[in-house]
Amino acid sequence: MVAQIYDWSGFYIGVNGGWGQSHDNRSFDPTATPFGSYDANGGTVGGQIGYRWQSSQWVFGLEAQGNWADISGSTANLILPGGAVRSKLDAFGLFTGQVGMAWNNALFYVKGGAAITDRNYQFLAPGGALASQTGYGTRLGGTVGVGFEYGFAPNWSFGIEYDHIFENKHTATFTTPAGASFTGFSTGGDTDLVLGRLNYKFGGPVLARY
Secondary structure, eight states: OOEEEEOOOEEEEEEEEEEEEEEEEEEEGGGTEEEEEEEEEEEEEEEEEEEEEEETTEEEEEEEEEEEEEEEEEEEOSSSTTOEEEEEEEEEEEEEEEEEEEETTEEEEEEEEEEEEEEEEEEEETTEEEEEOSSOEEEEEEEEEEEEEEEEETTEEEEEEEEEEEOOOEEEEEEOTTSOEEEEEEEOOOEEEEEEEEEEEOSOOEEEEO
16 A cells, blocks of 8 residues: 655745734933834735755755835834834845654744844934934844644645744934934844745655555
């Protein structure tokens, strides 16, 4: 008798979408003055491409993922009455390695690697813009994640994944509409993501086992 088992080896490409939350802790460092702390929330959609190879139940992989995002939020400015601090994450990329354990067409894995984020931070006055970063700033950080994937048809699988991007606070320069620049501020924080994924794997979906 011959049993069919799912083979996770091969190149794959897919789409993903879900929800993210990114923390912003704004302060003026020379005087340790806090301006506001809050969580920005929103949706994200993107795609991924990768390669996996399977040895017995162990599955190893490499993956590159790129996403558009609309993760934004704001809170009251603790120093300027009627003002606000605001931020928006509009894109990110993850470049990771994976290690997983497969039970036929079910795969549980952990991942880790590098992350790139693209976001903008602003100070708002009661009547409008007060100061902001010039454009969107790109930053490099680390990421870890965990996921579950299920092969529901030959070459097709869906899954759910959680990722954490480590960014912490960083220094930032803010520029007013008149062109004056102010330094000494720090802003930002880590990001959490929950994503649904759909992948198509190239190559044979099953192996024969006697």
